[in-house]
Amino acid sequence: MSYQRPKGTNDILPGEVEKWQFVEETARLLFKDYQYNEIRTPMFEHYEVIARSVGDTTDIVSKEMYDFYDKGERHVTLRPEGTAPIARSYIENKLFGPEYSKPYKVYYVGPMFRYERPQKGRMRQFHQIGVEAFGSNNPATDVETMVMALEFFKQLGIDQIRLVINSLGDKATRAAYRQALIDYLEPHQAELSEDSQRRLHENPLRVLDSKDKRDKKFVADAPSILDYLSETSKSHFEEVTNMLDALEIPYEIDSNMVRGLDYYTDTIFEIMSDAKGMGAQATICAGGRYDHLVEELEGPATPSFGFAMGIERILLVLEAEEVVLPTLNQVDAYIVNLGATTNIEALKVVQAIRNAGFSADRDVMDRKAKAQFKSADKAGATLVLTLGEDELAEGMINVKAMETREEKRVPLTDIYQSFETIYDEMTKGE
Incomplete structure (x- = not known):
């Protein structure tokens, strides 16, 4: 019998692991400059923490989670992403208390798990670096967090990137836009992909994120969520763009961009790589505002903003841009x-x-x-x-x-x- 690693996982060997260490250390030093402190949560959580945070209709919960019942018949899951566990920890440890700084800013580095078809830059055990800032609804928090992500790639020597932003609005915006999107897509329902037909009434915004060719032609002419923003959300997004302009940060607005997790509100963003050969794995950092997640998990109302990026994809970009990393393991x-x-x-x-x-x-x-x-x-x-x-x-x-x-x-x-x-x-x- 030949023993092999599980499908969708990798052994990170000496000679390669030094690249990981350099990427991680670059993040740690930069995040410290922005006054983020490291947090470490368990690699498995109660199923309800993820399902309630991420959303029952998302692919992550419905298709991709490694969930099981343990020997005590508790329903648990390997964590598929970092934000929900940290929000749970924020509430459980009462990190919103008066003795803690506001906003409460943390970062994490570690493995995540999703059961999906392994491919380049997308593994079943993958590794993320992410940040979360709890307690601020100031658009400046959105902007400085996006700038920090851009600075991280700059420090690594990655320069073929662009910032893409959008707004998902508040609850009122989402309700109005959800109905507009259903009204637009319903006449074409039979022509949509099977997944989008299922999502149409469960979570129509996810249709906008479809990679299926059958859906793309309809998505291209879909109504823009920016036309449905409430006055509060419109003002917030205008401040974000004004601040980016003030800092002379180039950006694009993509009104069809959504995130794969239900907890996002208002500003969302992706950092895309234009490096040759990245293809479908061009998104190398993504995140946004999630002002109701803590409340959804029975904590106090807490506006929040964060992002995550996959280390495997960062290494692919470094290779695609032919960035030579310094050697870390020289001996004196x-x-x-x-x-x-x-x-x-x-x-x-x-x-x-x-x-x-x-x-x-x-x-x-x-x-x-x-x-x-x-x-x-x-x-x-x-x-x-x-x-x-x-x-x-x-x-x-x-x-x-x-x-x-x-x-x-x-x-x-x-x-x-x-x-x-x-x-x-x-x-x-x-």
């Missing part, structure tokens, strides 16, 4: 040790270097010198220290700076007592 010092008698001393040397605050590695396979030097080169070693039986007998070690090729012999005691000085001397010319 590699110890080449030759001869059985050097084993203990090599151990002492590598530990002394680590204790001095540097990264270090050594050979433990008793290989020939050529193979050890090859490993040092592959590890990107800044310094290579060679300890043979002759050096050991003399209490010395050979140190070589790989960038300048400069070499010198130094006493082993200097390594133990002042490696930082040796490192600085050997690398000052680099």
